[in-house]
Every structure is written in C-alpha cells, then in structure tokens.
Amino acid sequence: MVRKAKAVLCRDLNRPVVVEEIVVDPPKRGEATIKTAACGVCHSDLSATNGTIQMPLPLVLGHEAAGVVVEVGAGVTDLTPGDHVVSSFVHMCGKCRWCATGKPHLCDSAAKTLYTLADGTTPARDGSGRSLNIFSACGVMAAYATLSIENLVKIEQDVPLDRAALVSCGVMTGVGAVFNTAQVEPGAAVMVIGAGGVGLNVIQGAAIAGAHPIVAIDVAEAKLDLAKRFGATHTINAAQEENVVKAAKKLTAGGPDYCFECIGLGKTVEQAFRSLRKGGKAVVVGVTRGEESVSVRPASLTFEEKTLTGSYFGSARPREDFPRLLALYRAGRLKLDELITHRYRVDEAPQAFADLEAGKNARGVIVFE
Ligand SMILES: [Zn+2]
Numbered sequence: 434m435v436r437k438a439k440a441v442l443c444r445d446l447n448r449p450v451v452v453e454e455i456v457v458d459p460p461k462r463g464e465a466t467i468k469t470a471a472c473g474v475c476h477s478d479l480s481a482t483n484g485t486i487q488m489p490l491p492l493v494l495g496h497e498a499a500g501v502v503v504e505v506g507a508g509v510t511d512l513t514p515g516d517h518v519v520s521s522f523v524h525m526c527g528k529c530r531w532c533a534t535g536k537p538h539l540c541d542s543a544a545k546t547l548y549t550l551a552d553g554t555t556p557a558r559d560g561s562g563r564s565l566n567i568f569s570a571c572g573v574m575a576a577y578a579t580l581s582i583e584n585l586v587k588i589e590q591d592v593p594l595d596r597a598a599l600v601s602c603g604v605m606t607g608v609g610a611v612f613n614t615a616q617v618e619p620g621a622a623v624m625v626i627g628a629g630g631v632g633l634n635v636i637q638g639a640a641i642a643g644a645h646p647i648v649a650i651d652v653a654e655a656k657l658d659l660a661k662r663f664g665a666t667h668t669i670n671a672a673q674e675e676n677v678v679k680a681a682k683k684l685t686a687g688g689p690d691y692c693f694e695c696i697g698l699g700k701t702v703e704q705a706f707r708s709l710r711k712g713g714k715a716v717v718v719g720v721t722r723g724e725e726s727v728s729v730r731p732a733s734l735t736f737e738e739k740t741l742t743g744s745y746f747g748s749a750r751p752r753e754d755f756p757r758l759l760a761l762y763r764a765g766r767l768k769l770d771e772l773i774t775h776r777y778r779v780d781e782a783p784q785a786f787a788d789l790e791a792g793k794n795a796r797g798v799i800v801f802e
C-alpha cells in the first residue's frame with residue numbers, strides 16, 4: 434500500500450532541513466517497506482545539506498536507521514512483516530568481485546545507489562507529487578521508507594531499535610576500522626586523532642580489542658572526557674600541546690602501533706603517520722575534502738616499513754558485522770546507551786542538525802512514534 438510519512442528533507446543547500454509529510458510507494462520486486470523506529474543524525478546527512486557531499490535536491494535524508502518490516506515486494510523470502518531490520522547505506526549486490534570476496538562495502542553498485550534505488554527509481558514523492566531523491570538508497574529519516582532488501586540487515590528483536598540503529602554507520606565505521614581494517618591485536622599501542630562520533634567508536638573498538646595504551650587526541654576538553662569514558666587511557670589536548678607527535682611518542686614508548694585519523698585533514702594524517710613506530714600502521718578514517726593532500730617521506734615506507742592506508746565504513750560486512758556488534762552490546766562490552774546524548778521528535782529535526790553542527794552530541798537520534 435501507499436503510505437504517508439513524516440520525513441526530514443533537504444530542499445535548499447545551506448538552509449535548515451524541513452519536515453514534511455511525504456508519500457512512500459509500496460515495495461516492488463526485491464524491496465521492503467519499513468516502519469522506521471529511530472534514525473541517527475550523522476555528519477554525512479549534514480554534509481548533504483551543505484554541499485560537502487553533493488546530492489541532487491530535494492532529498493530525503495537518513496541512512497542510519499532501525500525499524501520493523503511492514504510489507505515485502507515480490508520475490509522477497511528473506512524478510513517478512515514483523516522482522517526487525519537495520520539499514521545499510523551500502524547496497525550489497527552480492528555478485529561483483531568485491532561482494533564475492535567479502536568486501537561488500539566496496540560493492541560496484543555504489544555509483545547507482547547514491548540517491549535512488551539501484552534501478553534508478555525513487556519510492557518517495559512530496560505532497561505535490563514531485564519525486565524525492567533518497568540519501569544512499571535509504572532515505573530513512575522518515576516514518577516509513579521503501580528500500581532494496583540489499584540495503585537491509587535483519588537483526589534479533591531483543592535490542593531496542595534506537596540503539597540498534599547506531600551500528601549501521603558511526604559505530605560500524607569506528608569499531609570496524611579497528612576490527613576489520615587494521616585488525617588491532619591485544620597489547621598494541623593505539624592513538625586516535627579526533628574524539629568525535631567516529632573517533633569515540635575507534636576508541637571503544639580498541640578497548641574491546643585489548644589495545645594498551647589508547648591515546649586520544651582532540652582540541653576539546655569535553656570530547657577528551659568522553660574519550661576516557663569510552664576506553665582512552667591517556668589524552669592529549671592538541672590545543673595546549675605544542676608538539677603532538679612528540680607527546681604521542683612519549684606516551685606510547687616510541688610511537689603507536691596503530692594511529693587512526695578521524696578528522697579528515699592532511700595535516701593530521703601527516704601527524705598520524707609521523708607518530709608511528711617502526712612497522713606501524715596509520716589508518717585514515719576521516720573523510721577529507723578533495724583539495725587535501727599529504728606528504729610522507731618514502732624512506733620511512735622502506736626502512737621503517739610503515740603503512741598509510743584508509744578505512745571506508747569500517748570495511749563493513751553488514752550482514753555479519755551488525756549482528757556481531759549487537760552481540761557485543763548485549764554482552765555489555767559495546768557502549769551504545771552512552772552514545773545517545775539526545776533523542777529528538779521528528780519535528781525537532783532542524784534542532785538536531787543545529788546541535789550536530791555545534792558539536793553538542795556524541796550521537797543525536799530522531800525517534801519516530
Ligand atoms: Zn553516517
């Protein structure tokens with residue numbers, strides 16, 4: 434059936450998001466409609482509203498949601514109404530070389546699923562009947578959303594959906610960078626530059642992996658306090674420390690084995706690389722703007738065998754990793770409750786975005802009735 438849904442839209446760049454009633458089409462073959470319970474407000478959503486991520490407007494925002502399946506399209510056997518699901522902003526075609534080799538986060542269908550479903554259509558329209566694009570083939574900052582089942586991961590029903598939503602972007606990106614991309618081993622020295630939403634999850638991933646010490650670096654004292662709560666053993670306030678690299682080397686007996694850059698600046702990527710001890714690995718998690726560049730001394734690649742690499746979406750295998758993260762939460766080892774610092778009604782979405790931009794939340798979540 435066709436459903437009406439309150440949704441958060443970007444209509445004009447650099448303007449506050451708007452809340453409107455939209456129309457959501459029923460699922461076609463290989464699709465499902467979900468009743469959204471909660472959707473995290475992520476930096477990528479904000480980036481779409483200011484042009485850092487370029488998406489055609491108008492756009493239904495949202496890519497970090499959990500909800501309940503209410504209808505499935507033809508040919509769908511993996512999901513039935515009543516199932517709890519989490520959205521995946523990577524579409525997993527299952528057939529390309531990346532999907533076939535266990536790297537669905539690099540799936541070749543990404544280019545076709547930026548703001549429509551994979552077949553180029555969109556299931557959402559506004560009150561006047563105009564088509565609405567959907568963020569990352571999700572558009573889940575809406576009370577109902579129709580997605581490809583390749584963008585949905587079924588989960589157990591015992592985890593509250595507002596918490597479950599978080600694993601689908603920020604938590605996966607941070608914890609996955611530690612578990613999947615870097616494969617940090619117990620006792621490794623870890624440094625994390627940037628203790629925002631993703632950085633906090635790198636820190637808690639490192640703590641779960643048994644790393645020690647875990648050094649968090651930021652310019653905001655409040656974020657460094659949070660970092661300690663998520664497992665940082667030491668902190669460096671980069672606003673007060675003249676030579677961050679030197680300070681980091683001192684705290685880690687010669688430099689970290691792993692350094693995660695979670696800001697997305699050329700300068701801090703260089704700091705990450707320079708800090709490393711021999712054989713160390715610098716992992717760029719932050720999304721840099723196109724004009725950023727870094728310079729490294731190639732001799733340290735050869736003689737010190739240092740590695741500079743990146744991690745996209747925590748090298749996620751959503752169908753395996755989302756349930757695994759929720760199992761860690763269930764066991765009391767992954768902090769999700771503490772990440773949600775504010776819950777908003779959908780009508781409060783403009784405030785949620787303003788708070789995100791002001792750096793007020795570890796994570797803000799929009800909760801639907
Ligand atoms: Zn996100």
Ligand SMILES: [Zn+2]
Pocket residue numbers: 524525526527528529530531532533537539540541542
């Ligand atoms: Zn694929």
